[in-house]
Amino acid sequence: MGEVYKPQYPNLKLLKGGGRVPVVKEVHEIAHKISSMEIRGAGKIARFAAYALQLQAEKSKATNVDDFWYEMKQAAKILYETRPTAVSLPNALRYVMHRGKIAYESGAELEQLRFIIINAAKEFIHNSEKAIERIGEMGAKRIEDGDVIMTHCHSKAAISVMKTAWEQGKDIKVIVTETRPKWQGKITAKELASYGIPVIYVVDSAARHYMKMTDKVVMGADSITVNGAIINKIGTALIALTAKEHRVWTMIAAETYKFHPETMLGQLVEIEMRDPTEVIPEEELRAWPKNIEVWNPAFDVTPPEYIDVIITERGIIPPSAAIDILKEEFGWALKYREPWED
Numbered sequence: 001m002g003e004v005y006k007p008q009y010p011n012l013k014l015l016k017g018g019g020r021v022p023v024v025k026e027v028h029e030i031a032h033k034i035s036s037m038e039i040r041g042a043g044k045i046a047r048f049a050a051y052a053l054q055l056q057a058e059k060s061k062a063t064n065v066d067d068f069w070y071e072m073k074q075a076a077k078i079l080y081e082t083r084p085t086a087v088s089l090p091n092a093l094r095y096v097m098h099r100g101k102i103a104y105e106s107g108a109e110l111e112q113l114r115f116i117i118i119n120a121a122k123e124f125i126h127n128s129e130k131a132i133e134r135i136g137e138m139g140a141k142r143i144e145d146g147d148v149i150m151t152h153c154h155s156k157a158a159i160s161v162m163k164t165a166w167e168q169g170k171d172i173k174v175i176v177t178e179t180r181p182k183w184q185g186k187i188t189a190k191e192l193a194s195y196g197i198p199v200i201y202v203v204d205s206a207a208r209h210y211m212k213m214t215d216k217v218v219m220g221a222d223s224i225t226v227n228g229a230i231i232n233k234i235g236t237a238l239i240a241l242t243a244k245e246h247r248v249w250t251m252i253a254a255e256t257y258k259f260h261p262e263t264m265l266g267q268l269v270e271i272e273m274r275d276p277t278e279v280i281p282e283e284e285l286r287a288w289p290k291n292i293e294v295w296n297p298a299f300d301v302t303p304p305e306y307i308d309v310i311i312t313e314r315g316i317i318p319p320s321a322a323i324d325i326l327k328e329e330f331g332w333a334l335k336y337r338e339p340w341e342d
Contacts, residue, residue, distance in 0.1 A: 046257060101339040223258055
């Protein structure tokens, strides 16, 4: 339980020229940082995954197009296997590799294919960053002057909503939960404070206690399913449930590449289980009785009925409209195998 990706150098099968496939060390390093949560947050993970493919394409020393494409597929597989829950990662890989696969199967030459992949990666990163700005602009319209907002974990999209509202002159205050066991709430609290926003930092278990002074809940998402359920950092569902109990609006800020296409075919979202030592230090855990198990799920599932709206760069939608976004954005993906598969 909780195994993290371990870099291995180099890889795999013999190429036409007789050498082995060199997946560049930067891809392994980024994969390790994603797996160990040094790189965290669904949007950031997606952008780094695209950037890793860009680096592979730029640094590849392949001398023919077949070897180059095989390298790209191996790099994508390494990245794909790092975090099972955050769908932003495979969606970023699909965005880049699908365009590469079309070019490769259409007979593109080596430098032409390299250019297409590098350009697709840069395009994804640019679109992702602009999406956050757009989400901030739309979400801020739902924030009123004087609102007290509660947030959980660290979401660039959710922060964009609060930051934009503050920059519009709205007098807001934000309650930030600590988000154990990795303490992402500390990152959020410091970032919001750096913009001048007043912040109240509380332990996770105080969320219900302070919900009575909360006007809105704004959180991010790692994945969104076809029925509008939200997969996000553990504790999200409890906060959304508490908000519903107090009749407090819950808004989820998420880019469209966080919608999970496989859920249209009935696939369940795997909830990542992480290392127990993130909860209990290893030395202390060794001294514990052997009949105590420490479980450390990274995410939970928030039912759509606990969510009022989802704010995307395409517009503000109810959870029930998630299927429309999925059909429009990823309907093509259901017709093909993953572009990094043989």
